[in-house]
Amino acid sequence: MVIVMRVLSGIQPSGALHLGNYFGSMKPNLEYVGKAESSFYFVADLHALTTIQDPKELRQLRKDIVLDYLACGFDPDKATLYYQSDIPYHTELAWILSTVSPMGLLERAVSFKEKVEKGISPSVGLFTYPVLMAADILLYDINLVPVGRDQKQHLEITRDLAIKFNNTYGETLVVPEPLVRDDTAIVPGTDGQKMSKSYGNTIPLFGSDAVIKKAIMSIVTDSKGINDPKDPATCVIFQIHKLFLTDTERKALAAEYKEGLPYGEAKKKLLQTYMDFSAPMRTKRQELEKKAGYLEETLASGAKKACLVAGKTMEKVRKATGLQ
Secondary structure (H helix, E strand, O other): OOOOOEEEEEEOOOOOOEHHHHHHHHHHHHOOOOOOOEEEEEEOHHHHOOOOOOHHHHHHHHHHHHHHHHHOOOOOOOOEEEEHHHOOHHHHHHHHHHOOOOHHHHHOOHHHHHHHHOOOOOOHHHHOHHHHHHHHHHOOOOOEEEOOHHHHHHHHHHHHHHHHHHHHHOOOOOOOEEEOOOOOOOOEOOOOOEOOHHHOOOOEOOOOHHHHHHHHHOOOOOOOOOOOOOOOOOOHHHHHHHHHOOHHHHHHHHHHHHOOOOHHHHHHHHHHHHHHHHHHHHHHHHHHHHOOOHHHHHHHHHHHHHHHHHHHHHHHHHHHHOOO
């Protein structure tokens, strides 16, 4: 089996992108664009159906997330960008994989239990989510999958299903390896927990000035006095602010905290840094919105490229299973 260096990552269109998405996933993924033999980045709109069942909302969220990707620097000439639902092979392979998926393996999936605990309806789709995720990856003969440590179990399930399929039908699918980066940022939210739409503690990447300002000014602080020394290691404002800075700038800012920088001033500094950082991306996004047909052309081109690769995998799978 010929193996080429390919990287894949997907993101659900479940709401406005925030700083946690950017520093935890998008920025690291940008580093792989152009380095791997090929890179695939897809909008996981089929997965989104487990939580979003308003068609108008889903259409808008899909469009927004593609605009966000492009505005952040993804070059469609160097990386393949597409909607998951535009590639019918995803659902076909998911069904075939489900016929060799042990129930016990899916029952042990932590994400299903966590989502149900958060109030998401325990549908069959939510339960078999890891099988579709496995299909998303295995279709493209992916070697490396960038994952956060909290997503590693999903990739382990993907590996288990690929091995199970290969043991059943012969060596057909590439067994992917996790690419867990220790330097991937864990971005705290405005309440100090990990930034997540589920917790309502995000700072939007492309929100209005007023929304961004409100989010930053609401960051939690301790009860230290205005001019008391602050500990940058435990201060949520600093932990977010440092993500934008060089080592020299971080040290200088940390010194200001230790000298008694008031929290109100610290938030204003963060707001200014954030607005300066995001200005080029926000401008680019506005320009992209005005380019009639550009989004559709980009996604159609990406789907065509993805179909060529995924189709070859499905041909092997069909032959292996006797469907062809």
